[in-house]
Amino acid sequence: MASPQSGILAAIPTTATYLSFDRRPEVSADDLRQHLSVLAKEVDGNELVIGIGAPLVQFLGADVPGLRPFPVSMASGIVTPSTQSDLWIWLRRGGAGDQFHRVAHLVDTLQAGFDLVHSLEAFKYSDSRDLTGYIDGTENPTGGDALSVAIQENGNRGMLGSSFVAVQQWQHDFTVFDAMSDEQQDHTIGRRRSDNEELDDAPASAHVKRTAQEDFEPEAFVVRRSMPWKQGLEGGLQFVAFGHSFDAFEAQLQRMMGGDDGVVDALFRISQPLTGEYYWCPPMQTGQLNLSVLGIASEH
Numbered sequence: 001m002a003s004p005q006s007g008i009l010a011a012i013p014t015t016a017t018y019l020s021f022d023r024r025p026e027v028s029a030d031d032l033r034q035h036l037s038v039l040a041k042e043v044d045g046n047e048l049v050i051g052i053g054a055p056l057v058q059f060l061g062a063d064v065p066g067l068r069p070f071p072v073s074m075a076s077g078i079v080t081p082s083t084q085s086d087l088w089i090w091l092r093r094g095g096a097g098d099q100f101h102r103v104a105h106l107v108d109t110l111q112a113g114f115d116l117v118h119s120l121e122a123f124k125y126s127d128s129r130d131l132t133g134y135i136d137g138t139e140n141p142t143g144g145d146a147l148s149v150a151i152q153e154n155g156n157r158g159m160l161g162s163s164f165v166a167v168q169q170w171q172h173d174f175t176v177f178d179a180m181s182d183e184q185q186d187h188t189i190g191r192r193r194s195d196n197e198e199l200d201d202a203p204a205s206a207h208v209k210r211t212a213q214e215d216f217e218p219e220a221f222v223v224r225r226s227m228p229w230k231q232g233l234e235g236g237l238q239f240v241a242f243g244h245s246f247d248a249f250e251a252q253l254q255r256m257m258g259g260d261d262g263v264v265d266a267l268f269r270i271s272q273p274l275t276g277e278y279y280w281c282p283p284m285q286t287g288q289l290n291l292s293v294l295g296i297a298s299e300h
């Protein structure tokens with residue numbers, strides 16, 4: 001039976017590490033397939049969620065319908081960067097110490113085929129809050145709705161149960177944010193921090209007005225699994241959104257940037273994306289990662 005990597009639909013963990021790898025240019029497609037099949041044996045879809053980038057799929061001569069590299073977008077004088085890589089790992093299990101050792105092991109396992117190019121440690125803040133103090137994830141679909149939003153329920157055997165993920169590391173500017181009044185902060189998000197109530201009188205630029213999922217045509221639902229990150233005095237949100245395609249995310253980001261009506265999301269005053277990555281998250285098949293789309297047979 002095809003099923004999704006279960007970490008996609010589970011609640012966010014208390015600690016996570018995100019890793020992005022690029023293939024080593026001198027390594028052949030056959031050898032990369034071999035390295036991926038070794039990695040696949042370690043992936044249970046829960047403790048480790050993995051995603052494959054469009055450049056790697058193309059290099060392997062495979063086709064994942066709907067997968068593309070993260071686009072550089074520009075609207076209202078805002079540019080959102082693309083930092084597309086080949087392979088993405090979301091390490092979800094264990095505390096910071098366990099994850100430190102697990103990362104070293106994964107880098108070692110992959111080193112003959114892939115170089116680690118980006119890593120980020122993230123954490124759950126209080127009751128799933130962003131570092132600004134606002135609860136993040138309130139309007140996420142749940143249960144069967146989350147499944148149909150995030151997971152491919154049609155398609156051939158290798159695609160069924162798979163998902164697409166958009167990843168953006170946002171860095172907050174706390175000098176600007178902390179100088180705002182409570183009301184200005186609430187109007188930036190469109191919710192009241194004290195009780196998480198949505199504010200009817202929030203301006204059109206408020207983040208939840210820009211991204212209200214049922215206000216798009218077609219409706220643009222995603223399953224967000226974002227987590228705060230910090231490095232020294234810098235911090236922000238590792239924004240992570242799963243969908244059965246990238247279309248809902250792209251519609252939301254365009255509207256946030258003012259691409260629809262010229263109104264820019266107030267979030268851009270307090271935060272900037274540093275990265276932008278798209279990946280395809282392969283399905284599980286009888287407890288194993290199914291990489292048949294990439295020409296990699298499962299071992300039973």
Ligand code: HEM
Binds near residue numbers: 138213239267
């Ligand atoms: C600095 C980065 C971001 C922060 C701090 C942030 C924070 C929040 C918060 C606090 C909420 C309200 C509670 C909730 O429903 O989760 C929210 C809602 C939402 N955000 Fe973000 N967000 C960020 C970036 C993004 C991006 C890049 C997108 C998509 C392109 C996005 C899509 C959404 C959606 C779809 C909702 C729910 C809207 C609704 O249907 O009511 N967010 N976000």
